[in-house]
Amino acid sequence: MLEVKNLKKSFQSGDATVHAVGGVSFKVLNGQFASIVGTSGSGKSTLLSLLGALDKPTSGSVQVDDRDITSLRDHALTTYRCKSIGFVFQGYNLVPNLTALENVMLPLEFAKLPKAKRVARATELLEQVGFQADQMQRKPGKLSGGQQQRVAIARALANKPKLILADEPTGNLDSQTGKMIFDLLHNLAKSENTTIIAVTHDLSIAGKTDVTFRLQDGKLKER
Amino acid sequence: MNVITRGIRNAFRNTIRTVSIVTILGLSIGLSLAMLVAHQAVGEKINSVKASVGNTVSISPAGARGFEGGGNALTADQLSKVKSQAHVVSLTESLGDRLTTSDTNLQSAVDAGSLGQRFAQRSGQSMGGPGGGPPALSQDSTSNSGGTTTTFTPPVTVNGTTDPTNLTSSGPGGGGSFTLKSGKVFSSSSTEDVALLGSTLATKNNLKVGSTFTAYNTTITVAGIFDAGNDFSNNQVIMPLAAVQTLSAQPGAITSATAKVDSITNVSSVTSAVKSTLGSATDVTNAADESKNTIAPLENIQTISLYSLIGAVAAGAVIILLTMIMIVRERRREIGVLKAIGAGNGKVVGQFMVEATTLTVLGAFIGIALGVVAGNPITKLLVDNSSNSQTIQGGPGRGGRGFGFVRDNVSSIHAAVGWDIILYGFAAAVLIAVVGSALASFAITKIRPAEVMRTE
Ligand SMILES: Nc1ncnc2c1ncn2[C@@H]1O[C@H](COP(=O)(O)OP(=O)(O)OP(=O)(O)O)[C@@H](O)[C@H]1O
Ligand SMILES: [Mg+2]
Numbered sequence: 106m107l108e109v110k111n112l113k114k115s116f117q118s119g120d121a122t123v124h125a126v127g128g129v130s131f132k133v134l135n136g137q138f139a140s141i142v143g144t145s146g147s148g149k150s151t152l153l154s155l156l157g158a159l160d161k162p163t164s165g166s167v168q169v170d171d172r173d174i175t176s177l178r179d180h181a182l183t184t185y186r187c188k189s190i191g192f193v194f195q196g197y198n199l200v201p202n203l204t205a206l207e208n209v210m211l212p213l214e215f216a217k218l219p220k221a222k223r224v225a226r227a228t229e230l231l232e233q234v235g236f237q238a239d240q241m242q243r244k245p246g247k248l249s250g251g252q253q254q255r256v257a258i259a260r261a262l263a264n265k266p267k268l269i270l271a272d273e274p275t276g277n278l279d280s281q282t283g284k285m286i287f288d289l290l291h292n293l294a295k296s297e298n299t300t301i302i303a304v305t306h307d308l309s310i311a312g313k314t315d316v317t318f319r320l321q322d323g324k325l326k327e328r
Numbered sequence: 329m330n331v332i333t334r335g336i337r338n339a340f341r342n343t344i345r346t347v348s349i350v351t352i353l354g355l356s357i358g359l360s361l362a363m364l365v366a367h368q369a370v371g372e373k374i375n376s377v378k379a380s381v382g383n384t385v386s387i388s389p390a391g392a393r394g395f396e397g398g399g400n401a402l403t404a405d406q407l408s409k410v411k412s413q414a415h416v417v418s419l420t421e422s423l424g425d426r427l428t429t430s431d432t433n434l435q436s437a438v439d440a441g442s443l444g445q446r447f448a449q450r451s452g453q454s455m456g457g458p459g460g461g462p463p464a465l466s467q468d469s470t471s472n473s474g475g476t477t478t479t480f481t482p483p484v485t486v487n488g489t490t491d492p493t494n495l496t497s498s499g500p501g502g503g504g505s506f507t508l509k510s511g512k513v514f515s516s517s518s519t520e521d522v523a524l525l526g527s528t529l530a531t532k533n534n535l536k537v538g539s540t541f542t543a544y545n546t547t548i549t550v551a552g553i554f555d556a557g558n559d560f561s562n563n564q565v566i567m568p569l570a571a572v573q574t575l576s577a578q579p580g581a582i583t584s585a586t587a588k589v590d591s592i593t594n595v596s597s598v599t600s601a602v603k604s605t606l607g608s609a610t611d612v613t614n615a616a617d618e619s620k621n622t623i624a625p626l627e628n629i630q631t632i633s634l635y636s637l638i639g640a641v642a643a644g645a646v647i648i649l650l651t652m653i654m655i656v657r658e659r660r661r662e663i664g665v666l667k668a669i670g671a672g673n674g675k676v677v678g679q680f681m682v683e684a685t686t687l688t689v690l691g692a693f694i695g696i697a698l699g700v701v702a703g704n705p706i707t708k709l710l711v712d713n714s715s716n717s718q719t720i721q722g723g724p725g726r727g728g729r730g731f732g733f734v735r736d737n738v739s740s741i742h743a744a745v746g747w748d749i750i751l752y753g754f755a756a757a758v759l760i761a762v763v764g765s766a767l768a769s770f771a772i773t774k775i776r777p778a779e780v781m782r783t784e
Contacts, residue, residue, distance in 0.1 A: 150781040159668055160778035180672070186777070187670025198665045198780055202341050203334075214330060215670035260669065272781055 107133040107156070107268065107300060112165035114151050125151040127323035128165070133316065135267070136298045138291060140311040143320030149304040150272050152320065156302060157190050157270045158182050169268065187215045191261030191299075193271035193290070197253040199245040205231060205256045206241040212263040230259040234289060251282040258290055262297075269294060271303040275310070283307060331675055335682025339690075349651050350690045353760075356644035357688075357695025358702065361753050363637035365703035366710055368749075370629045377619055377626070383592045385416075385599050385614045387585040387606070401581040402610065409605050410587055415594040420491035420586040423572050426483040427565070432543040437532035438482040438563045484529065485564040486543070488572025490516040492524055494586065495556055504556030511537035511552025518568035521575070522551040526562030544575040592616070629710045641756060644691070648764030652684050656768045660775055667777035677769040684765035685758060692757035696750050703749075 114126040125148045133139045141149050154160045156167055158174050166173045174185055199208045209227035218226070231241050234255040245253050254274060261269055271290065275283030287303075287310050294301045303314070311317050319326040340346055387410060389399030401423075411419050427434060492513050493506040514522050523543075525535060530553045535541060539550050543565070556562050573579050589598045595616045603612045656663070666676050 151778075154778040154781050157668070159781070160776060183667075183670060183672040186668060192668050192780075194665075194780060198661065200662055200665070202337060211666070211671075212669045215672075215675065264670070 106135055106168075106170065107302075108168040109156070110166050110168070112152070112155060112167065113163045114148075114155055114160070115163050124323050126155065126162070129320075129323070129325050130165075131318060131325060133300055133302060135300055136295070137315045138294065138301045139303070139316045139318065140314040141302065141304045141318045141320060142306070142308065142311050147320040148323040149320055151323075153270050153272050153302065153304060156268075157192060158185050187212060188264050189266050189268060191264070191266040191269040193254070193257050193261045193269065193274045193303075195273040195276040197245070197250070197257045197277075199253055199256055199260075201245050204242050204244055205236065205248065205252075208245070208256055209259045209263055212260060216264050226263065227259070230262055231256070233262075233293065234259045250278050251286065254278065254286050255289065258286070258293070262293060262299075265297060265299075267300060269299055269301045269303075271301065273304050273306065275305065275307065280307070284310070287313075331678045332682050335679045336686050338679065338683045339686035345651075346687065346690075349647065349687055350694060352647055353644055353688055353691025353757075354694025354698060356640045356647065357692050357753060357757060357760075358698025359695075360637050360640040360644065360756060361695060361699025361749060362703045362706045363633040363640060364752060365699065365749060366633040366707040367630055367637060369707050370626050370633065370711070374623055374626050374630070377622055378592065378616075382615060383589045383595050385587045385589060385595060385602060385612060387587065387602060388611050388613075389583065390609050390611050400609070401578070401583055402585060404580055404582075406606055406610065407582060407585055410585065410602055413587070413598060413601055413605070415590045415598050417588045417590050420489065420494050420588070421569055421582045422487055422489035422491075422584050422586075423569055423576070423578065423581055424583045425486040425488065425572060425576050425578075427486055427543055428483065429481075431545060432484065432541070434484050434529065434533055434541055434543065434565070436481050436484050436563060437526070437528040438559055440482055482563070486572055486576075487564050487566045488569040488576075489566060490569050491586075492516075492566045495561060504558050504561035507555045507557075509553045509555055511550065514551055514568055516568075517570075519570040519574070520568060521546055521548045521571055522567065523548050524552045524554050524566040525550055526564050527553055527555045528559055528562040529564065546575055626711070629707075632710065641760065644688070644756075645760045645764050648684055648688055648760055649767055651687070652680065652765045652768035653771065655683070656680065656771050656775075661780060663772055663775045664777050664780035667775070668780050673773045677772050680768055680772060681762070681765050684768070685761040688757040688761040688764070689754070692753050695757070696753045699749065699753065 109132070110130050112126055112129045113124070116123045116125055127148075129152060141152065143149050151160075155162050155175075158167075158177065162175055166175050168174070169189065174182075177185055199205075200211070203211070206224070206227050209230055210223045213223040213226055228238075228241065236252075236255070236259075240248070240252070245256070248256065254277075258274075261271075269290070274290065275286050278286060290301060290303070291313075293299070303310075305311055387402065387407075389402060402421075407419060407421060410416060493508075495504045495506050508524075509527055511524070513524065514520065523541075525533075530536070530550070533541065535550050535553075537550055537552060540547050541550070542548070548565075548567070554566070556564075569582075573581060587598065587602065589595050595614050599612055599614045599617070603610075606612065663676055667673075
């Protein structure tokens, strides 16, 4: 279970203090698919980066299975990001000079998996997202947006994380491809009992998820 | 795929940038190596010049050098003052003389040639050795198709000395290094009528160890045959000082003396001490002072090459530093992604270090190739330029050496690129890479993984 308590994050920009996330509390059960919706600048990405331990909150706590990740030290943080979290970004964020297969192998390498196992696991994951052997050897520049996002999903699933965080994963894709990507994410997560928290603008997608949180000016708005 | 292979692959991500960085690094490493080579070669040369100069001080009558010029012989009183100087270890005394055809049966082994003929005509009037030696000329009149020509034979030189194996260039017989070919060397205090003959002189006169010849109307025994390395010096007879003083009727006369100093560092202080003791009646010189003309430009080159070396290494470090900072800025987002998916700072920094090292090692290959090709020419160029300007200042013909001395010394400089230099090159490259990527690494650790959430 993921439990967020009175989470705050403020940024200092010039003289002004921006309260990007201003006291948010919620719970997501294991295996749930949660969506976060809200207007631009409402603090969705900031909240997600706090959940994924990409940034430290100003105050408040994030408990994952009764472990407060906001107090983790550098090394433990790295391990947490590596093994417990899978990230999918709006801009795909693949490493451009690595092939699809090598991109999926990256988190496996960081998790110190032996090389032979990395290749096998990455190939299996790419097959799951519908890749053919020759496509796996292509670099991101030679893949479509939808294909790149599927590689990113495979990469996020590589170390079998308990939690997948997706920041507008379909934002750069047409609605049909977007739906396909979401279904893929959903199905893979369900089969592994993975929790998913996804930011989306697409209300039709948000409507299909187990729970939806609405953010406004850094605060949660009850439905 | 791991940190190393990714680092190496990243070094080739941008072909144009890789080529230009590697080329510039290659030039700077090449220049560093060329300068290192020049520095070493010139340093070795300076040491060898210093070593060859030795630790001796020459004393001769004012205005005399070898047999040229005039002046009065040195006195026993003057020489005992020299002997008692601090740091003087020993004193070699010699009396130079020349044999005329009337007082010897020896035949000169040197041809007059056109130089000798011209010399004879010019110096006919009052040619004489320092200390009032007899005229050096033997003139024969020959009838030749109605006209009369004068032929000239270069004289045989006699060197009366207390140290027969020490052939100083300021002494009577000219310079050279003494090598005994046969027989044995007489003792320094000998008074016997014995002689060491230069090899060409001995051959010309069919003399061997134990044979005799006539000089000063006295029968003299050949005690040994030596080679001095040049024809002029090999045309001399070396005899005990006392014997020459007696036979030539110049008791107590000394035409040159060489003081041996305990250490090369005391040579110049002994020189000035002897100068002030003996006053203007004598010329006191040391080879170290003369060699300053050779060493000064070499030391300049050493300084120039050292600064250029430092400059080139620093330039290389700055180039890779700026490159790496540029690359890190460019890949902020990618670094953020790597961190977000579980790479620690160490992994990311390591990857960039490998990239920087790959670039510099490639640069080192080009640089070493350049250094191997250009090291010697650059050294020659530096040496030629600075020795030219130096000899023009000093003027040619100073003491009969000046020009030739400097040129001979510097033209024999050989700058070689050995394995040690190549290893230095690689070591420098790796050092440059590590130093150059240190700041970039610091920048990497400061990149927040949350930045990947920000859309470009
Ligand atoms: N590093 C930062 N420094 C200063 N202000 C920041 C920083 N990151 C975010 N903010 C501010 O925090 C607020 C929330 O930003 P955030 O990116 O979380 O919004 P968002 O809901 O993801 O918007 P969008 O839908 O446009 O992506 C914004 O006002 C933004 O300007
Ligand atoms: Mg956002």
